[in-house]
Amino acid sequence: MLFRSRPSVLGIAEDTLEFALEAAEDAHPNEYLGVFRGTPAEELDLDADGDVITDVLFIPKTTSSPVQATLQSDLVPNDRHTVGTVHSHPNGVLAPSDQDRQMFGRWPVHVILGAPYGRDCWRAFDREGEPRDLDVLDVEIPTDEEFFDFDQEDIDEELGL
Template structure:
């Protein structure tokens, strides 16, 4: 799927959750609708600490993810070796949010850990009805 960008509301959610879980790391998977990242999936069994967050990928339901998201309690916004291992398993777009989790404290990376551009889009996210 070609990713056009991320919904501003979704990015705001990422930054708010990152700030509220600080100093622990927050982690989740990114989902997209019509090429726009709109949802964050938080997997059961995710473990967070001040130095890492571990996603239990075996807990992932039968859905597709376009990438991952996690926070760094420090201001360094670069993928670690552990991040790169996760990136290789979870899609093409990976967001890292860094402390203090403001509008300019995040970056997007491809699966190789290279910084890539991700537009922030002002779109309305439609709520899906639960069955």
């Protein structure tokens, strides 16, 4: 099959939501903008079909101000596990603007985070900008521990020193 549809989005990992809220708070008073990636539910030991949002990517060349954030859409990974966006509204309004709605059509989930960035200061929307349910799931997010398993000798070898 040449083209595959995107898997459904089952929910967001609790740790991922907490990360996004903290990143938005750190960016305040500017908007925060990231891209959601999902992990297949079976990789998280869930008996379900679809993806769970487990990652937030910061896209290079993203710009931010107190009233808007923009990203270079051509730098966003274009695969079936890129499932949406997350951005903040420093004014605390948890509703999409007309500009937000223009960006929403590409992916099935969009989350708006609002000041003061507490646990209940967010809302999820579908690709049309309508509110949607997004369960917060207590799952263990897999890490690639080998990626971080290196020391100075490994670095020197990689650099040819």
